Amino acid sequence: MPVLVVKDEPGPGTQVPPQLQRIPIPLLSPTSDCTGKTVKGRVVHKGPLVSMGEDSYVLKTVIQEVDSQQNMSPEHSSINIILFGALAKDYSESVSQGDMLLVTGFSVGNSPTAQKDKLHACNLQLAGNDAWMYVWPSTVSPRASVPRKRTSPASTEVTKAVKVVKYTYVPLSDLKPGVVVNVYAVVTFFKQPFRTKGTDYCSTLKITDQSNKKVGCTIFCDKLEEHPKIFKMGDIIRLHRVKTQLFNGAISLLTSHGFSVVTFDGMVGSPVIPRTSSESFKFGEEDCQVVEALRTWAANQSLVPAQPCVPLSAVQPTTYFDLTCQLLAKAPVDSSCTLLKVWDGSKCPHPLLDVFVEPNTLEGSPTLSKDMANLTANVLVYDNHVEVARQFKPGSYLRIYNLHAVPGASRLPSNDSVQSDQTGHLGFHLHGGTSYGRGLRVLPEDSPDILDLKKILETFSESDINDSSMFEVWSTPPESFERTCDHTVEQVSLAEVKSRSPPQVFHVQVQLKSYQPQRLYQSLKLFCHKCKTIRDVPDDVTVGGLFSEAQKDVGPCNNGYWTLVLPLPREPPSESPSRTLTLLMSSQLMGKGKAKELIFLMGATLEETCRIASAYSNIVPVTSPQGTMTPLDLSAPFLFRGTKRYYGCKQCSQLKVGESLGEGVDVWDEKSVAEALGVQLLQYGLLMKLELQDGTGFLEALLWRDAESFFHVSAEDAAADQEAQDRVQETMDRLCPPGSSTAERPWMDLCLSAYTVEENGQRRACYQICHTGTRGTNPHTHPHASPRDT
Secondary structure: OOEEEOOOOOOOOOOOOOOOEEOOHHHOOOOOOOOOEEEEEEEEEEOOOEEEEOOEEEEEEEEEOOOOOOOOOHHHHEEEEEEEOHHHHHHHHHOOOOOEEEEEOOEEEEOOOHHHHOOOOEEEEEOOOOOEEEEEOOOOOOOOOOOOEEEOOOOEEEOOOOOOOOOOEOOHHHOOOOOEEEEEEEEEEEOOOEEOOOOOEEEEEEEEOOOOOEEEEEEEEOOHHHOOOOOOOOOEEEEEEEEEEEEOOEEEEEEEEEEEEEEEOOOOOOOOOOEOOOOOOOOOHHHHHHHHHHHHHHHHOOOOOOOOOOOHHHOOOOOEEEEEEEEEEEEEEEOOEEEEEEEOOOOOOOOEOOOOOOHHHOEEOOOOOOOOOOOOEEEEEEHHHHHHHOOOOOOOEEEEEEEEEEEOOOOOOOOHHHHHHOOOOEEEEEOOOOHHHOEEEEEOOOOHHHHHHHHHHHHHHHHOOOOHHHHHHHHOOOOOOOOOOOOOOOEOOHHHHHHOOOOEEEEEEEEEEEEEOOOHHHHEEEEOOOOOOEEEOOOHHHHHHHHHHHHHHOOOOOOOOEEEEEEEOOOOOOOOOOEEEEEEEOHHHHHOOOHHHOEEEEOOOHHHHHHHHOOOOOEEEEEOHHHOOEEOOOOOOOEEEOOEEEOEOOOOOOOOOOOOOOOOOOOOOHHHHHHHHOOOEOEEEEOEEEEEEEOOEEEEEEEOOOHHHHHOOOHHHHHHOHHHHHHHHHHHHHHOOOOOOHHHOOOEEEEEEEEEEEEOOEEEEEEEEEOEEEEOOOOOOOOEEEEOOO
16 A cells, blocks of 8 residues: 655656556546546645554545636535555655655545535545555656565565655845745744734744854744744754745744744753654754754853743742742632742742732632641733733643732732732732743643742652642642532542551542553443452453354254254355254243244354343353353353343352243243252452552552442443443543643542452452542533542
8 A cells, every 4th residue: 555756766666557547536426437547636634644553544635626616616626535554654744745656556436525615516535555655745747656566585565655755944144035944043032932912822932053043933833832842042943944034124924835844952961852743744963963962052052041030949039930830729810810829839939929819719729738828929911911921720740921029919810908018029920911931831841941940849749748738739620629529538639548547438539640551441440249250351252252162062852942044145155154043942931922032043253142131031042062052152242132241250150051040030030040050150340450649649449349340330231232332431531641741630539448458378468449429411511530439
């Protein structure tokens, strides 16, 4: 399934195979004969590569007929192409917008989006080994290449040509007006993106490089996340496809069609990690060398501030500074002002202003330890920054640019009652506007800029772990809720839990760090109450194999049961021997008019058994070795009831099948069938391992005994019903959203039961979540779990 990139080289072997015939896009229809045909057009849209699972991808692109008339509408000249599998991945890596594309080995279908996107009523679908794509980069004339093969000692395989794009970067001193260029540079000034009067966001930069030329750059993007991820002056930036223009006698840069940007930390010695929102970008060893060279040059030119941010311990009144901190809490003050309570682990030498807000408006923890003054800074955010600040979550790491240290409370809104007592106290204001790069943003948790801050905060929390006020910082959830548990147990930290000896019951307030298994169907288990064993639920491949083995022992049986034998056709007739399907029913039940309530089935495949079970109450698959009817190996289900399957314990069951089956049984269900057959019924259960965290540490706990009440789902239903399985998955996705940071995950109130187990002669403490059920099942709200007694 190669994507063949054609170079601009004449010669043999560079033509499309002559037997292929081209179909113009306007003439395509669902009835078109695609054998030996090609479709050609220019790529006018390239969608993102979407992963559907391991090595499974899909991508949508749009091509436009290049030879069509100027006035032909898009619904005739442009068509969607859907790519599947490795072909989609190859296309994502090898093809760019503007390239010429020729496809063959496609199928034509009706486009479900034709009414919405106003393109061709059909789409092309490419998948499998017969699909080929010939690509001419936008700088290459349209010639095609046939696939060439190379032979290795081990195998012969198709060569997949990979598109190698060579970018040329122009020094800033060589820029000429009116051209589109690519540049690498050092950021010497930047403003956070702000909303324009239209629908775009705008950000402005000043950049320089080894040529010592300083150039301004203006970036317009529809989405905030598409702007450069610049955290401080001295960061390295790579700009592709920016247009030069002459403004006030000086060269400046402006975004153009196809613009993309990647940024890097500018500190010498830090990892060269690209920062971008782009789903696909190219970055190689040469790029790494350019970044390192710019870092070294900038450091020698003193372009990077020695201390980009000022800690609270070094802040002086009336100054402006940048602050890196952690958000503890936030609250709205009025429509144009929001309060952020932050700390960086250092103590300000000046008394800090205390801002009063209504307690019910505060999200997060209001303060640190009461006897640790001047650790929490109150930052008042004004005007255009309010919208950004209100999206922050407590626990996030922030960088605030051009923060003003304001002495006194004279400018403080809604604080008249305490002004007289705080005249000499220091407050912090982030004024409106974007002058001097004023703004604020969240730093990613893996950012090198917060490594030192994290170490400081971790050291601080460890040294004061027994301080209940400090623990409040880590245990207060970002949104309020009330406990519904009737226990009178005091809430403790995870560090406290691990320090106490079992058996005990604890209340904790935690976040979910991770969980196992990630594939939730693997959490379904079978449990024997008698011997206490737990086993996995076998998959259909395993069960199907057991049914196939059982067919080898099928023969006449002499149990005195009423028998119906159905011959089955051969599949296919020339290969498979003939076989029969045998239904056996108890003569005793027939006499009571209940023959259909319990049917024994012999010689059926797993698929056939499932079909019959959908129409009858109880289907027991059996075999007949040596003419005696007996249930299948108990690795397989011994009973099918509709879509549900029931298993028995091999160790505890004593199988029996007799004509006196079911004496005194009024209603046949899984329990009565199991008892009649001498089967020890296994119960379904959900078993998961959850890694919990708070500010004091981590702890692994099992979710087993009360898993059904936790999810409000029956494990038996989850084994047979997709909707029940989805509810479990949705709950875990809310507690641990894929790709989320710690700050974005909800807090849970849990009851933990501590107990000991003995392994290899040693006893160790284990923990299990109990008496807990999830609340807030609305997917549009933040869920949390509240404990309750059961």
